[in-house]
Amino acid sequence: MTSQELRFSLAERTPQGIKSTGDSGESVSIQDEKKVKSILDTIHNTKVEDHHGKTDWILLGYSGPDLKSLKLLGHGSGGLSELRSQPFPEDSVAYALLRVVDKIDDVMTTRFNYITWVGEKVNAVMNARIGVKKTAVTRVIGHYSVETLVSNKSELSDENILGRVQDASGSRSKVKEYKPPSKPQSTSPGGTDSTVFSYVPKGQGDQLRVQDDQAARDVIKSVRHGTGGLNWAMLTYSSPSCLVLSAKGTRGLSEVRSALRDNEPAYVFLSMDQTVDSTTMRRFIYIRWIPDGLPNLKKGKLTPHRGFVEDWLAPYHLNINAVNSEDISDKAVSEKLDVLKG
Incomplete structure (x- = not known):
């Protein structure tokens, strides 16, 4: 390529x-x-x-x-x-x-x-x-x-x-640990070694939050570093305006598929290894799970939450919008990761 x-x-x-x-x-x-x-x-x-x-x-x-x-x-x-x-x-x-x-x-x-x-x-x-x-x-x-x-x-x-x-x-060597900035920061034109922006659509920032925010962030940090073998974590809704870190695991994508529900939206942060030119690289993947079986009205209500969740989980290499298990099969995810090899 x-x-x-x-x-x-x-x-x-x-x-x-x-x-x-x-x-x-x-x-x-x-x-x-x-x-x-x-x-x-x-x-x-x-x-x-x-x-x-x-x-x-x-x-x-x-x-x-x-x-x-x-x-x-x-x-x-x-x-x-x-x-x-x-x-x-x-x-x-x-x-x-x-x-x-x-x-x-x-x-x-x-x-x-x-x-x-x-x-x-x-x-x-x-x-x-x-x-x-x-x-x-x-x-x-x-x-x-x-x-x-x-x-x-x-x-x-x-x-x-x-x-x-x-x-x-992103890049293979410049993925940074996410630290919420106190204010929006500039990015050097053309570069990828940049600070992640805190972006929330207007009027939505006070309508969605993460329960026990710092504890949840610590779990995401553990996924990034592979602490204790942890390689994925999942956010689900405890109420229409609150997300909770409801699951985590060490067995990767197959375990993620088992944890997802056909009638429940979820946001997953997943770490996977990829071999590039005989070198193993850690890739971070954000999966937005909005299943086919979810009522259309509920799907519509989730749309304004996208910016908040994307920034809360950033940075990551790959974003997958999944509506069924086929979208996150081993083959499908592998093909998506292959594009990042360059």
Whole structure:
């Protein structure tokens, strides 16, 4: 695999047909389908050396309140600053895909940030339906490196959007122990040796917490260091606004699959070893488990929690959005990790 082929870490999904059905059976269609598909192909397939001057972002929104059809709101080659200048709807939802160039071990590579915009004036009914439609929309968007949830223009800052790409890139030798910063810090452009940002979607920070926060963080720290053979830990909901560290173990991915429930969302932090050029590397994986069997209304209520959980568990090399055990089979996870080898 060449350095240019290392374009995405597998939270990513390969592009599917432009009409896509979500896990709930609901689907979305695309207005001006050929044009949208062409733009997405350009964003995904432009090589790093051809990045400048080529289309690097697209913005899609719903054509009506029924959320059945997406339309093109804009596209361009001016990067994040141009995307940020677009008229994002305050009372609706929009989806953007942004291609950026990142520097990983002194090699330039293309990365993709999948941005979900939930306007601050979105009503409760629409907010609940976002999660129902999300899988279908994600299949339209195609593969991506990181996903970011935002609700206002201030959250479309370079620090938030580009910084998240750099944080997710990681490297074999520069994965840091997570220490919550007292305030947001800057990231050097193009580097991966960066501080993790504390990002919580506006209005959500006081609605979700982790019970016995420091004790739970200590368990995650033990997973990072392999203390006592510990290699995974799981957060589940003790109430709609509180997470609890409910399980941990030493037997890896198979034990994680046994601990997950078909009717209960969970967030897993997993450590796995990977051999790269005869050297064993420790990889950290974040699994967001939102099972198929979960009621659609409950799925929708979980969407605003994504930013909080991502940052609480950061940093990690790989993000997997799983809806069934096949998404986290040994083979599936191994294939995802292989992309990180470079």
